[in-house]
Amino acid sequence: MLDLRPRILAVGTANPPDRYSQADLLARFKVDDPKIVSLFSSSHILSRHLYLPPGRPEGGPEPESQADLLRKHRRGALEVAPKAVAACLDQVGLRPADIDYLCCITSTGWLTPGLTAILMKELGFREDCSRVDIVGMGCNAGLNGLNPVASWAMANPGKNALMVCIEICSAAYVFDGSMRTAIVNSLFGDGVAAVLVRASERDERSFAPKILGFDSHIITEAIDAMRFDWDEAEGKYSFFLDRDIPYVVGANAEKPIGRLLARFGLRRRHISHWIVHSGGKKVVDAIKYNVGLTDHDVRHTHSVLRDYGNLSSGSFLFSLSRLLAEGRVRRGDYGVLMTMGPGSTIETALVRW
Amino acid sequence: MYETLKFDEQGDIATIRLGRPRINVKQIRELERVCDHLEDVSTAKVVVLRGHSLGIDFLDFDPKAGMDIHGFNKWEKLVSRFENLDKVTVALVDGPAVGGGFQLTLVCDQRICVPGASFQLNEVPLGFLPGMATFRLAKYVGLGHAKRIVMTGAVIGADEARRLGLVDMVTDDLDAALAATIASFGPMHTVAFSLARRLLNESYGTQIEDALGNFLAAQHRAISQTAFLDTLRAEQKKS
Incomplete structure (x- = not known):
């Protein structure tokens, strides 16, 4: 039987050139508040790629206005996204001109025209390429985007859909010495991930995961747990993370996963691969003990967090890329993709190789 | 339904009785089916593993064919599933628990045996390894005793097993001991x-x-x- 479900044919990733350890950051900005020093040293992050302003002799970064941050977002996106797109398309021998549908996702800057238009101009996509920009949905947005991308691919067999998660989190930094901003500044990193999705009989024999379905979950009682606020004093958007997020997410994680697996008559033991968003150490712990995952199940989630920090919407695609590179996946294996973010939201998808 | 074991479920208690002297591929498959049932369907709160076992059945191996590690992986996956059931697991040992039989009791939450029972990991003297007992055993008995048990294949009698912490109770009346053990867990959350x-x-x-x-x-x-x-x-x- 002809199977025309969409497949993830390639994943490409890229990051800004400069990489910093947590200690580098404390030294660069001469941070000596013991609570912030301890936050940076206890985190499970070894390094992150970031666009950082120079430090001032008296400590702290050279000031950046909201306008500077918006420019940084655009500049960073234009430097990193083309590399991730090329890394993705090279794997399947395609060029931007072969893409029929482009979806860009970001929560770290506001642009009109959006990132899809900017990439069209810079990278040589065709003028009749369809586009959509998903802006402001946060860390879960990669799966909120993959859902319509997969639907588009299924409705347009043989056509190439490209999704690009572009997060320049250092364009959303506020440095005011508070714990609120220190938590955000210690966690997020910059990076771009691109995936090519296509539903085509050409790919029937390819070893690429088919996207079987999605399940969403929103916890509206916790709508304020992760959010951008306008900081009057700083004149910037400032991200806020509630300390109870891990527990809210953990307590609800079983719901979408249970529904998703039940729809396909599967049990958790049938899932060989878990691709979980690298939200932070505590939220990953909460998922481990609520969904019943082992450290081995979340090894890529941990290692992506360690090497890049939280890359927001693209994080889970960095983990997927590591899973594919590892060479352990076998034909017929099932995988669950899972992202968490503002709303509070848990998004899940089921794939099969 | 099963050829290598007996399975029955009464109220909150599911009982698996090992029904052949050695563990063969068929018994592993049937234990997997039992685990499927216990994970997916069963509402039992206690799983009792009852009987004795002389360990792996060497008739399953063909010395002329290449040796295959995947069967051992299958075994470990089964043991690990058994270890992680969301039910209390109790081993009732009524004879020798050798090799894989001993390994299965190690993943149960409680072990009870008759005075004539014995425990042995005979694999190393036979030239192979006692599964992930190399990982689990020392947590019960300490590294020193674990080395002796694994490396010499010593036969551990019921009383010594009790002293070492390998079994929780030695008794002639397994059924009474089981009832007392289940009661000791109180309301099972x-x-x-x-x-x-x-x-x-x-x-x-x-x-x-x-x-x-x-x-x-x-x-x-x-x-x-x-x-x-x-x-x-x-x-x-x-x-």
């Missing part, structure tokens, strides 16, 4: 029980910082269950 077991099983291989994060995640799950809310209401009524 599946979630708290499974989480406690997981944290204990992980306790020898985790850094304290990681263990603390794991504990907090598990504790939040436990206190979010209705069982804990019921406890709170009952305790507050008392005072």
Whole structure:
């Protein structure tokens, strides 16, 4: 039987050139508040790629206005996204001109025209390429985007859909010495991930995961747990993370996963691969003990967090890329993709190789 | 239904009786089917593994064919599934528990045996390894005793097994001991029980910082269950 479900044919990733350890950051900005020093040293992050302003002799970064941050977002996106797109398309021998549908996702800057238009101009996509920009949905947005991308691919067999998660989190930094901003500044990193999705009989024999379905979950009682606020004093958007997020997410994680697996008559033991968003150490712990995952199940989630920090919407695609590179996946294996973010939201998808 | 074992379920108790002297491929498949049932369908709260076993059946191996590690992996996956069932598991040993038989008892939550029972990991003297007993045994008996048991293949009698902490009770009356053991667990709060077991099983291989994060995640799950809310209401009524 002809199977025309969409497949993830390639994943490409890229990051800004400069990489910093947590200690580098404390030294660069001469941070000596013991609570912030301890936050940076206890985190499970070894390094992150970031666009950082120079430090001032008296400590702290050279000031950046909201306008500077918006420019940084655009500049960073234009430097990193083309590399991730090329890394993705090279794997399947395609060029931007072969893409029929482009979806860009970001929560770290506001642009009109959006990132899809900017990439069209810079990278040589065709003028009749369809586009959509998903802006402001946060860390879960990669799966909120993959859902319509997969639907588009299924409705347009043989056509190439490209999704690009572009997060320049250092364009959303506020440095005011508070714990609120220190938590955000210690966690997020910059990076771009691109995936090519296509539903085509050409790919029937390819070893690429088919996207079987999605399940969403929103916890509206916790709508304020992760959010951008306008900081009057700083004149910037400032991200806020509630300390109870891990527990809210953990307590609800079983719901979408249970529904998703039940729809396909599967049990958790049938899932060989878990691709979980690298939200932070505590939220990953909460998922481990609520969904019943082992450290081995979340090894890529941990290692992506360690090497890049939280890359927001693209994080889970960095983990997927590591899973594919590892060479352990076998034909017929099932995988669950899972992202968490503002709303509070848990998004899940089921794939099969 | 099963050829190599007997399985029955009465009320809260599911019982598996091993029905052949050695563990063969067929018995492993049937134990997997039992695990499917226990995980997917069964509402039992206690699983009893009853009988004795002389370990792996060498008739399953063809010395002329190449040796295959995947069967051992299948075995370990089965043992690990058994270890993580969301039910109390009790081993009732009524004879020798050798090799894989001994390994299965090590993943149960409680072990009870008759005075004539014995425990032996005879694999190393036979030229192979006693599965992941190399990982689990020392947690019960300490490294010194574990080395002796694994490396010499010593036969451990019931009394010595009791002294070493390998079994929890030695008795002629397994049924009475089982009833007492089940009663000792009190009301079984599946979630708290499974989480406690997981944290204990992980306790020898985790850094304290990681263990603390794991504990907090598990504790939040436990206190979010209705069982804990019921406890709170009952305790507050008392005072």
